[in-house]
Every structure is written in C-alpha cells, then in structure tokens.
Amino acid sequence: MDADSLHWHDAFALGVFVVAWAMFSQAASGRFVRRMSLTKLMNLQREEWMRTMAQRELRMIDTGIMTGLQQGTAFFASSALIALGSCFALLQSSEEVLSLLRDIPFAGPPDRAVYEMKVLGLMVILAYTFFKFGWAYRLFNYCSILIGAVPMARDAEPGSMESGLLHAARMNVIAGKHFNSGLRGLFFSIGYLGWFVGPLVLVATTMLILFVLVRRQFFSDARAALLAA
Template sequence: MGITDILAVLWFLALWSGFSQTTQPWHALGRTSLSQRMNTHRRAWFRMAAQRDLRMIDTAILNGLQNGTAFFASTTIFAIGGCFALLGATEEVLGVFRTLPFEIEPSPVAFEIKVIGLTGIFAYAFFKFGWAYRLFNYSSILFGAIPPAKVAETEPDALDAAADRAADMNILAGQSFNAGLRTIFMAIGYLGWFAGPLVLMATSLLVIAVLVRRQFYSPAQDAAIPLEPGIRP
C-alpha cells in the first residue's frame, strides 16, 4: 500500500461525506432531494392519520418500516461475519486472485487491511440500521399518543402538534435508515479497492453518480413532488 491507496481512500470518504450532505434539509444541485420530498409526505401522512378514527392501516405501515429496517440490520450482521471469514481465508482468496486473467496480487497485509475497512463499513451500517429501528419504535409510540380525531373540534393545534411530533421522530428514523442504506451502496464501491486504488476511485464515483441520479434526477424524485406546498419539509 502506498500514497495512491491513501489518496483513493480519501477520495472515497470525500465522495461519501459530500453526497451525505446533499440529502440534508437545504437544497443541493438546484433541486430538492427525493429524501426531503418524502419527508414532506411523511409529515402529511401523520397529519392525515391524526384525523382518522381508525388507524390500523397506519400502524401496519409503521410495522412495515420497522420490519424492513430489522431485515437490513440482520443483513449487515451476516456481512460482518463474512468479512471475518475472509480474514481467516486470506491465502485462499489471494490464490483465487492469482488465477484471474488480469494482474491483481495484493500482499496478505494489504488484503487484510482492506477487509478490516470493509468490516468497519458494515459495522457502521449496522449501527445506523439499529438506531433507525429504535427510532421507528419511538415513532410508533408517539403515533399511539396522538389524541382521537374528535379532539380537533376543540383543540386542533394540539392534534397537529402531536402528529408533527410523531412525524419528526419518523423522519429522523428515515434519515438514519437512509444513512445505513447509503453505507451499503458505498460498500459496493469500496470493493473496487481490492482491484486497486484507481479502481476504487472509479467505482466510488460510479456509485455516487447512481445515487445522485436517484436522489435528484429520477422519475421517483419527480413523482414525489408535494401536493401540499404549505406543509413544511
């Protein structure tokens, strides 16, 4: 490993951090991100749910969000286990590299450092998914604390405040979930490092390009245009 590897890793981290900032509440690239538009819809959903007497459909949606988060958290645990298995089979993996038609022959130490880095990425994703799972749980509790719809007749502000409180928690959970999912995507780009630092720079840029398109220029982003501009993101 040399200076090129260090520069490639810094490039990888800079792209990852930079893209993460573009999905924050302020606008980036002259457009609102898909995540921010969906946050607006989350708030609208909780406002509408607060006006319903029967909220079974809403609780089913909340359960679906939580179960999806649990699935990805479990997946990252398996990925971490796979990384530890790679550390125990370094020579076997390097033997496979030597049979490839192009020149990839990292040293055992360099290979293990790269695997440890990959393990760290999946561990970070696990913590993000774990925190998102907990926040979705808190959001469900706050949703259950929303007063009955008839309260709107006498205290409309109290009903909206309770709905917004639950929505805020749900938005935070969604942000943590998105961060975990983004980490898994970046792990795909990180795999390029096993082929060399220049490949890492190319694959990480490719992953970011795909994510930028999905967040800012995809049909999904256009479909998520808020129908009620008055609801704050």
C-alpha cells in the same frame, strides 16, 4: 509498481471514496445544492402522512405502514450483520483470496497486511450500517408509540393534536434519516469492494455508485412523480 507508489495510490483512492460518500450524504440532506432531493421530498410526505393520520378515526393503516417500515429496517440490519460476520471468514481465508487476486487483471501485487487492512475497513463500514439500521428500527418503534399518543381530532384539546403529530412526524423523519444513512453505507460498501482489486478500480466503482445514487436522488422518475403530485 513499487510499494511507495502503491500506498500513495491507495491513500488517494480511499480519500476519493470517503469524500464522495460524505459529499453525497450532505447533498441528499439538502446541503450544497438547491435542487430538492428525493429524500427531502419524502420527508415532506412523512409530515403530511402524520397530519392525515391525526384526522383518521381508525389508524390500522398507519400501524400497518409502521410495521412494514420496521420489518424492512430489521431485514437490512440482519443483512449488514451477516455481511459483517462474513468478513471474519475473509480474514481466515486470506491465502485463498490473495491467490485469487493474483489472477485478476489490473490487480496490484497482493500483500497480506494491506489485504487485512482493507477487510477491517469493510468491517468498519458494515458495523456503521448495522448500528444505523439498529437505531432506525428503534426510532420507528418510538414513532409507533408517538402515533398512539396523538389524540383523536374530536377529543383533542386545543393544540394537543398538533403538538402530538409534530412529535410523531419529527421522529419519523429522524428514523428515516438514519435508515437512509444505513442504506448509503451498504451501497458504498459495494463500491469499496473495488479496492480489493486495486486503487484505480476503487475510484471507478466509487464513481459508479455515486452516479447511481445521484441519479436516484435528483433525477429519478420517483422524484418527478412527487413533484408532479
């Protein structure tokens, strides 16, 4: 395989990867497809949670849930940052990795410049996921403040409780949106690793990740459980 055909295949595979990621993100958000996604169903549950919270005298349950959401988000943010740091080790160990790639079946002729470009691409994905998780963590913190600002039902002025819970619900939905974007970044970064073997492997791993995510969003038992409730 000559260099020109290799570069053409790389561009095509990368295009498939980007389009698959973008299209799935839009579909999970409720665009392109009429079928309700798991994400959309959970957004409705977030709003219902805030309405239930507003009626509770004691909100320790709600603060506990928010703490769990923040801790989970912080874990993934830390994981993305650690993975991002590991990419620098990949750049420093280029020769060792290229030597390993030469022994992998179906891998194209290794080229250091192309390899380093792929590592930089992986770093961009991981940086994107880190910032998404970091922003989601901050938004969940804001949501905790808004929950505290929702007045008690017995003391609330007309309309103030409804306004407060809507603010908290909206902030929670937005935080969940950015958290899910970070998760998708992590999932697709696993598919991106196939590019280090070759463009055809990248297409295959991208389709595999896409299949798993589509099944979870639109055909999973978790989605069925929410619809049955």
